Amino acid sequence: MKNHQYAIADYNLKIVKKELRDIHFLDDSTDDIDNPAELLKTFLLKSFLDQQSLAIRGQKIAGMLASFEENALTFLDKNAPISKIGFYNIALQLLHFEVGEDFLIDNPITKMKTLNLPVANVHDNMNLYDTMTAWYLLLNTHNKYGTTFIDDLASKGYFAQNLNSFKKPLIFNGKAMPVYDTNNLIREVVYVEAAQDNDHDGNLDLLKTEIIRPKESNKNKVPVIFTASPYNQGTNDKDGEQLTHNVNVSLKHKEPNNYSYSDIEHHSKKEKLPEPRPIEGKTRKAEQTLDREQSYTLNDYFLARGFAVVYSAGIGTYESDGFRTTGDDDETLSATAVIEWLNGKRTAFTNKTDNNQIEAYWSNGSIAMSGRSYLGTLQIAAATTGVDGLKTCIAEAAISNWYDYYRENGLVLAPGGFQGEDADVLAAETYSLKQQATEFYKNKDAWEKQLSSITDGQDRNTGNYNEFWDARNYLKNAKNIKADMFLIHGLNDDNVKPKNVEQIWNAIKPLNINKKLILHQGKHIYINAFQSIDFTDMINLWLTYKLLDVDNNADELIPNVLIQDNVKAETWNAFGEWENPDDVKTLHPSNNNELTDEFDHGRKEFKDQLSVNDFEKYCLDYKQWRDDLVLDHENNPLTNNRVIFKTTPAKEDFTIDGKVKISLNASSTQNYGMLSCMLVDYGEAYRLTESPKNLGHRINEGYLWREDSLREFKIQNKKTPYKEIAEGHINMQNRKNSYHVDDMEANEFYDMELELQPTFYHVPAGHQLGLIIFATDFENTIRGNQDLKYRISLAETDIKLPIRKQ
């Protein structure tokens, strides 16, 4: 384990004394203690719960060693001075490190430092204030299982044994503590009246909104975390499967056009909306409750800490009105409607018929959004409206432009693992309104029409950017963002690809908001249960500041850009910026398949077609396809289906920071063609696991409350010969951009430029970089298995690597 904690707020003795009092480690009874050992014993006794007997607590203290000679109880009962070593011997045991197994007694400070755990700046013989200070820091230190000691105590009942005695909210070291009764949360449903009539039934759409909030919020207003999740009312998986498109179709010549952006620009249509419903009554009493919600464990964590959590699935979902649209303005309006209601600026009703208004009287009007993937996407969508009340987004693996999710440079391009998915498939999958048979049959025809319009609009025939996609490009409105943005993305996310986070990150750079970026080594995952990084604490610090107005220095403590290393496990590095290379290095492909500083003349060619057998095999086994694409071996069916150019082994470590650009001069044997490029790290090495490993340890989000499982990327136990760094794809007729279609002749050479997905990749010394140029990408592009040959002119082809020195 290697710990990385960024969310420990600054403290001094005054803060230590005040806050230890707030959480009851100091109180009137401790005021008389003038002996450090007695004080530490009191702290230990308190940490083993007042509700347990002194005998039991003594038994537990005596179970720890203070030194090789003495157990902690004997040690403290002497009332002799506490050595810093003795303190940290005990401290490590409190943090669940085992003597013998994890550390050597009398050598705890070294161990703390090896683990990257903070050690208090106190005297070797600790005085009373040293003891308080060291204890305070210890409470904020991560234990062996990735949670702070105070959260660990909380999960054992420290606060729960006497919930009513604590201030609410209770802030400790800048973070909200779990002092709310999770057994008695209020669970209610309201129907928000949105400014849309998406199903054109002459009534504004009512959107089912689920609220979970502490009962204290009836008296004292609380901040809100809102997760807009189109999935959380159920999904129609069969419908999705049935609609999934056949991707084994031919690439075709596209009719050239001369489009400029204004030709395909989407302009929001201002339709005349129905009148709002008349308000026929007003109440504070909801009529509907909800059972177990589809939750996100980070939200659960905040429920125990006094935040309300709100879920709403939007138009076209179970018990709401309207249809799914996959990312257009109407879905954005569904999300902002809920925020407006939470901020007192929109009406909600207790049911769908009686026009009985219910206000979010319990909301303090400060709202954050949370969630990953589509749930993150709707955060970007809502933020770009500049809606009031939305203070911050914690957007994980979010789409910033739907074209970058389903298309690339004039090609249909599936999210990794979901070949054949498209905007219409996702709309059908999330149309959970279908679960109510009556509603479904009432709206069947209109829904089928709506679905067809998505199928038409997405235009799988050309793969071009068009008015449909422009209506689903949030980047256009990024300038409107007022909320502080916390963006999290996996550098290996092949579902929502890194370009999505890169573009929104760049778009908000000039804005006068606070912004943070975390790039991890995962694919399309959550990172709130990782052992090596205090993500959850950081979000707590952030939200305690943004929503509760506690001045905890969150903006400065949390690094602007935090990136997980891809070579060393459990290693995170803070940076000022992403895409900030020291140099851009240009390399050229050579006739003998090298990437070098020198130009070379000549051409390379590769075909695209495969035997039916090989083709079918790869359609079912992407891993095999990828291995064969990247590696050379006997009887490799792909030997002539790609060209590979490699650098010499790197003399020293370096980092590729940003977007690799490939300039290509290429021809196809037909008047159409597509090119794919993949940048590969070649070198036998023990690499990180693709997915984080479940470490078999439970994370408690509070006391006997919801749970998560501790996870971490570990080094694999086998060497692997390569790792993909980034890839890109282009339709040879979209040389100018994704909507302008160029003409093309068979066997003519054309210049084009292709940007690979942005990255931050640590290339270790001894490894080679490889550029692979090919056509069909079995996991992502259409797969026509056509009789095509491609040629690359080497002299006019190069690769530009943004390099950051280590």
Place this chain on the structure above:
Amino acid sequence: MKNHQYAIADYNLKIVKKELRDIHFLDDSTDDIDNPAELLKTFLLKSFLDQQSLAIRGQKIAGMLASFEENALTFLDKNAPISKIGFYNIALQLLHFEVGEDFLIDNPITKMKTLNLPVANVHDNMNLYDTMTAWYLLLNTHNKYGTTFIDDLASKGYFAQNLNSFKKPLIFNGKAMPVYDTNNLIREVVYVEAAQDNDHDGNLDLLKTEIIRPKESNKNKVPVIFTASPYNQGTNDKDGEQLTHNVNVSLKHKEPNNYSYSDIEHHSKKEKLPEPRPIEGKTRKAEQTLDREQSYTLNDYFLARGFAVVYSAGIGTYESDGFRTTGDDDETLSATAVIEWLNGKRTAFTNKTDNNQIEAYWSNGSIAMSGRSYLGTLQIAAATTGVDGLKTCIAEAAISNWYDYYRENGLVLAPGGFQGEDADVLAAETYSLKQQATEFYKNKDAWEKQLSSITDGQDRNTGNYNEFWDARNYLKNAKNIKADMFLIHGLNDDNVKPKNVEQIWNAIKPLNINKKLILHQGKHIYINAFQSIDFTDMINLWLTYKLLDVDNNADELIPNVLIQDNVKAETWNAFGEWENPDDVKTLHPSNNNELTDEFDHGRKEFKDQLSVNDFEKYCLDYKQWRDDLVLDHENNPLTNNRVIFKTTPAKEDFTIDGKVKISLNASSTQNYGMLSCMLVDYGEAYRLTESPKNLGHRINEGYLWREDSLREFKIQNKKTPYKEIAEGHINMQNRKNSYHVDDMEANEFYDMELELQPTFYHVPAGHQLGLIIFATDFENTIRGNQDLKYRISLAETDIKLPIRKQ
């Protein structure tokens, strides 16, 4: 989905009326209703929670279709007669089946039957009593997600909205209902004084025992489910890894002996025990609490239903006394000590020092045990003592004889997936007492001595059954069992192999107890979250009978033997017995590698040694080893390392029911040798997944209480060429039995008989059976990679298949 429900108790109109009243679907207000439609509407309104408004509930009822023309609300508001079809249209929607997606409206009865859901025997035009009866049955019917409708309602808050208004315990259709407040369970720890001084410190061992019980148990005694889990106080995984034995060691000649059983029989030593502690006080107030326990979801389910759940880890675990012994009498005593305390026959204290007695005053004295693997093993151990109060065991994947876990026929044989594990490794892993540094260092020398004595006793040198193993063979005492036994085992469990369940099942056959057996297609797994089988309901029926004395006919309703089919998904068949073949078919190996009815003369030979490369590859990749062992292909390194004999394709389906026996006449080129036999089902087929698939649906064990994930074995989406049916291994010097060592000369032929693991395997028509004879089993045996050749004399070799016709 295909449903199998065995736990629906018999009912008649009288029961229907009484029990619908008990659960408040009928009450004084419904007594006046004389119209079936009005009654059904009332039922529906109630099932959508009294705490929700009529408008909301109406909205939900109206969301369902009663026919193509009418929604359920309109349909019922007409107060016209209810058609059975209308009822089941609504019923299927209540069970979460979707109109259109899952069934066609107006065709619900057919759908119910296809899904194997029970349809009430009522008139096509339902009268008042029909409505009650059909509703009653519906409440007991499994929904799309594998739980009964009443459990589904409970998870939505049906009981929770008014917990105090229900009888406790509340029995509905023979099963206990979740009417207990899981938010306010009492959680306490006591120290049971066991009749053992395992650490020889002059004091009886105190065993930490964790109790979770409903607060109602303070007033009314409740039954107890006890799980003895040596893991649940933590494990020492690093110690386990370090102790794990090197299995790449040579097989050696064993000195012959002439042992009979009496030479190695274990006799319990009656040591003089220290006096019990003097009782210095008595209390009902525990001094210690526990936070989140390591639970088993089946126990969680029963906590909501008024059962207390008790966990105790036994000697040598965290906060208990003593050392780990891996399965000897002392561990059994640890388990029975807790049962005795629960049954009022043993003392427990509130802490380890003050001798303050605390009784299980809240226990009704009726105890069941639950758990899998080691947790199941300790059930067998406890049951074989005949301890009072233990009414039944729900033993899943339990060891009945530790020799059958770590050894086989004179060979060291690892549990699948755990090469190099042995009794000492397990002892070290479970010695969680180590987590208290003070206790660990105090006992370090004694513990190391104890661990060495296990290492010596287990005797990896010979692999023979000896006094050490005889002390760990529960079968010897099976005759003492008084508890009713519910045994569950995976036919593909290669960790605790099926022989363990088979032997205890056979041993209890003559006993006058009730016994049930479930054999599933899993490996070493729990089956309480399966979609196709009502396992949890069956256990509820069983425990409601055994521990609450409710006469629900559980013994008759639950089949004696229930076996999951290995060919068809979601298919369970009930039988009177296991190992009940119609015929035993003997087949002989032939020179041309067939298995036929005819004798053949000649010999076959195979070697055991591999190139270092191949050897090392297989040590790391058992799957590859297994594929190469079973399949023929070019450049297969194992081609000469085994012989394979195959039957002709089966003309019709049949079942192998029980133990396949192989008579072998064989020689080795050294004066030692081992033989392995594997029976294989050859045939390209879509087979069940090896592990159950997570279906992505949450199972709620109560209302906002603990959760599990719905699982099921599905048919794989790729054909596989084979599946292993059973295997066996023998040391050629243990031809008589596992403790008698025969002499052996190089190149001499010897007769021996080998039983494969017992099975129940459905062989489909067209498939071939294959017998593979080989030596080193990379996943299970030691791996000496020695220069050995084996010869098989065909005429004196045969295989006997116990056949049950389909």
